[in-house]
Amino acid sequence: MTISKDQNGRSYSRFWFIFTLLVGTFTMSISQSSLSTAYPTLMRAFGISASTVQWLTTGFMLVMCVSMPISPWMLNNLNFKTMFIGALALFDIGSLMIILTPASWGTSGFWFMMIGRALEAFAVGVLFPSYQSVLLEITPTDSRGTTMGVAGLVMGSALACGPIVSGIVLKFFDWKSLFVLFMIIITVIILMAGLGLIRDVMPRHETTLDWLSVILSIGLIGVMYVINQAGKNNINWALDGTILIVSILAIAWFCLRQLHLTEPLLELRVMKTFNYDLAILLTSISYIALIVTTIIFPLYYQGVLHVSPFVSGMSLVPGAVFLSILNPLTGTLADKIGFKPTMLVGMTMIVVGWIAGLTMISHLSLWGMIICAMVIEGGNAFVMMPAVTLGANSLPNELVPHGTAVITTVRQVLGSTGVTVATLILTNAANHSISRGMSTLAANLHGYRLVFITMIVVEVIGFCLALVLKNTKKVQK
Numbered sequence: 001m002t003i004s005k006d007q008n009g010r011s012y013s014r015f016w017f018i019f020t021l022l023v024g025t026f027t028m029s030i031s032q033s034s035l036s037t038a039y040p041t042l043m044r045a046f047g048i049s050a051s052t053v054q055w056l057t058t059g060f061m062l063v064m065c066v067s068m069p070i071s072p073w074m075l076n077n078l079n080f081k082t083m084f085i086g087a088l089a090l091f092d093i094g095s096l097m098i099i100l101t102p103a104s105w106g107t108s109g110f111w112f113m114m115i116g117r118a119l120e121a122f123a124v125g126v127l128f129p130s131y132q133s134v135l136l137e138i139t140p141t142d143s144r145g146t147t148m149g150v151a152g153l154v155m156g157s158a159l160a161c162g163p164i165v166s167g168i169v170l171k172f173f174d175w176k177s178l179f180v181l182f183m184i185i186i187t188v189i190i191l192m193a194g195l196g197l198i199r200d201v202m203p204r205h206e207t208t209l210d211w212l213s214v215i216l217s218i219g220l221i222g223v224m225y226v227i228n229q230a231g232k233n234n235i236n237w238a239l240d241g242t243i244l245i246v247s248i249l250a251i252a253w254f255c256l257r258q259l260h261l262t263e264p265l266l267e268l269r270v271m272k273t274f275n276y277d278l279a280i281l282l283t284s285i286s287y288i289a290l291i292v293t294t295i296i297f298p299l300y301y302q303g304v305l306h307v308s309p310f311v312s313g314m315s316l317v318p319g320a321v322f323l324s325i326l327n328p329l330t331g332t333l334a335d336k337i338g339f340k341p342t343m344l345v346g347m348t349m350i351v352v353g354w355i356a357g358l359t360m361i362s363h364l365s366l367w368g369m370i371i372c373a374m375v376i377e378g379g380n381a382f383v384m385m386p387a388v389t390l391g392a393n394s395l396p397n398e399l400v401p402h403g404t405a406v407i408t409t410v411r412q413v414l415g416s417t418g419v420t421v422a423t424l425i426l427t428n429a430a431n432h433s434i435s436r437g438m439s440t441l442a443a444n445l446h447g448y449r450l451v452f453i454t455m456i457v458v459e460v461i462g463f464c465l466a467l468v469l470k471n472t473k474k475v476q477k
Contacts, residue, residue, distance in 0.1 A: 004138060006199035013197070014138060020197040021084070022151065024189040025131045026158050028091055028124045031182055032060060033162030033294060038175045045103040045175070046110040058225075059114055060121040061416050065220040067125030068409040069266045072401040073209055075130055079200045081193065083130070087123040088190045094119030095179045095186070129408040133401040136392045138201050142335060148389040149331020149381075161320050163298060167313025205398070213265035216254035222247025224413065227420050267402035270395055275470050276403065279391030282343060282469075284411045285462035286383035288418035289350050289455065293319070293376050295419055296426070296451060297369060304444055305366055315370050319377040326381035331389070333382075339390040340469040346382025347463040349375050354459055358452040361445055383462075390469075418458070422451050 004014045035042075035056050043053050074083055097116030101109045132151060139147040169178050192198075226244040229235050258264035271277055294316060301312040334342040353375035360368040388407055395403045426447040433443035 004201075006201050007203065008200065010199070012199045016197045017138070017199065017201070018135065018147070018150070020189060020192050021131055021134065024084070024088055024186065024193070025127055027182060027185045027189070028088075028120070028127060029158035030162045030165055031091075031120055032057075032064075032124065032158070033291075034166040034178060038166055038170055038178065041170065041175050042110075046113075047106050048110055052107075052110065055114060056117055060117055060124075061412065062221045062224050063118045063121035064125035064128070065224055065409060065412055066217055067122045068129055068405055068412065069217050069220075070214065071126050071129040072133075072267070072405045073207065073265055074126060075133060075202050075401045076205045076207060077209075078204075080130075080134060080202045081198045081200050084127070084198050085190055085193050087127045087130075088186050088193070091120050091123040092183055092186050092190070094121075094123070095183045098179045099176050099183070129401070129405040132388060132392075132404040132408070134202060136389070136400050136404070137203075137397070144335070144389045144393065147331065148385045149328040149334070151385060161316075163294065163313045164316050164320060167310050171310050202401075207263040210257075210261060210263075210265045213254060213257055213261075216250045216257065217265070219247040219250030219254060220409070220413065223251065224416060227417050266405060267399055268406065270399050270403045270406060273394045276391045276394040278465055278469055279387040279394070280407050280410050281465050282347075282462060283384050283387035283391075283407055284414040285458060285465070286346065286350065286380045286387070287411045287415045289354070289376055289459055290380045290384070291415045292418055292422045292451075292455060293373050296422055296448070297373050299426070300361075300369065300448055301366065304441065304448070305364060307366065315366065316373070318370055319373040322374045323377040323381050326378050327385065330382045330386060334386040334389065339386050340466065342386050343383050343390075343466045343469065344463070346379045346386075347459065347466045349379025349382065351379075351456065351459045351463055353379060354452055354456045358449060358456065361448050361452065383466075422454065425454060426451050 004012060004017075006012055039053050039056075042056070043049070046053075094116040097119070098113050101113040101116070103109060105112065132148070135147055135151050136144055165181075166178055169181060222243045226240045226247070229240050255268055258266050258268045271280075298312040298316065301307050301315055307315070330342060330346070353372050356375065357369060357372035360372055388404065391403055391407055392400050428447075429450045430443045430447035433446045434440065438446070
């Protein structure tokens with residue numbers, strides 16, 4: 001085991017530190033994508049509509065987006081051990097609120113549950129950029145690819161595993177059992193962290209929190225809200241259009257303020273680096289491919305192939321396993337041959353996976369589509385975390401927390417936008433085809449084809465961006 005020194009000069013095991021950090025973050029991140037399988041159950045339990053229950057995921061993403069830009073300030077001003085345990089405790093409190101919510105409260109109970117969900121989201125939003133910054137800080141530059149490859153298990157595998165875990169739990173237990181499971185694991189991680197496996201490893205540069213920047217960052221919530229509303233029927237464009245304009249102005253003011261502050265909440269000057277900007281776009285494009293795969297493919301399995309939700313969830317297992325196996329290997333590959341060749345391999349796999357999926361849609365083959373999903377998710381392993389590492393390596397160490405926060409926030413916004421656009425295309429294309437007299441099956445297949453074509457275009461753009469990367473081999477000590 002590698003022994004390192006914390007900020008107080010005391011020795012600690014880097015292996016157990018990383019293990020504790022990743023298990024905690026993995027468990028919290030699973031909650032982001034785990035509830036979609038439980039939607040029908042929750043709708044019946046609380047007597048709510050589909051558009052209302054979706055707030056469990058939509059609201060989660062909105063709160064995450066606001067808490068992410070705050071994470072660099074917290075890393076610079078708080079003891080990391082305190083920050084980590086505090087985030088886990090907040091997640092536990094949110095989960096406990098959800099568990100204790102009685103279904104007999106109906107709609108009021110659901111919104112009480114949403115408060116708990118928001119607490120979970122804030123904790124995840126703070127920890128997601130932070131764990132990447134911490135791993136980059138404690139890892140030598142020439143080994144960062146390998147370490148971040150392991151960290152990619154958290155980002156990619158958790159997203160893919162969420163529906164799988166919830167599908168298994170809900171097959172045998174009620175929906176609250178899912179949050180009981182999360183609470184048990186997180187509580188164990190809190191105990192492990194408290195016993196000394198997590199240490200204060202981040203150097204601190206104490207600054208004053210700029211509350212105006214925090215308030216302006218709420219513009220992200222407005223933008224994400226309108227994006228998620230765009231695919232719904234009877235949208236009030238006068239109201240939502242106003243929200244969008246005000247939110248965009250708030251974000252613009254936020255960006256200008258960060259460029260003029262001596263101690264900004266989020267250091268946006270990191271975007272002056274060419275490879276870093278490409279890293280943002282590449283990790284976001286690969287994330288779009290991953291999150292759309294985990295949502296659109298199960299819809300295809302259930303809506304077109306008519307398999308059960310359990311079978312649909314289990315059909316994601318091969319892709320998740322393939323992604324998990326490749327993540328550590330791709331990090332090592334990036335350290336050895338450089339980031340550009342590694343990401344070109346990944347983008348090629350993603351493009352090929354979507355093209356193959358487009359040809360397989362009409363064959364109505366479950367295994368054929370599972371293989372396509374495996375190729376797409378495997379390609380993601382070659383791109384998403386190597387891109388984060390490339391971006392970090394392009395920056396001075398003191399800017400790495402800001403760099404990872406910017407990358408994570410942009411990735412979350414673009415990923416959510418990608419899902420919304422894909423769902424909007426699928427729904428509108430199918431409904432329009434049905435109104436023209438097509439059968440339901442033919443209309444659905446037409447919708448899925450348009451989604452796959454759109455994804456091919458997006459991922460080809462990603463491939464072109466990988467081509468113009470500056471070819472960086474591993475950085476020597």
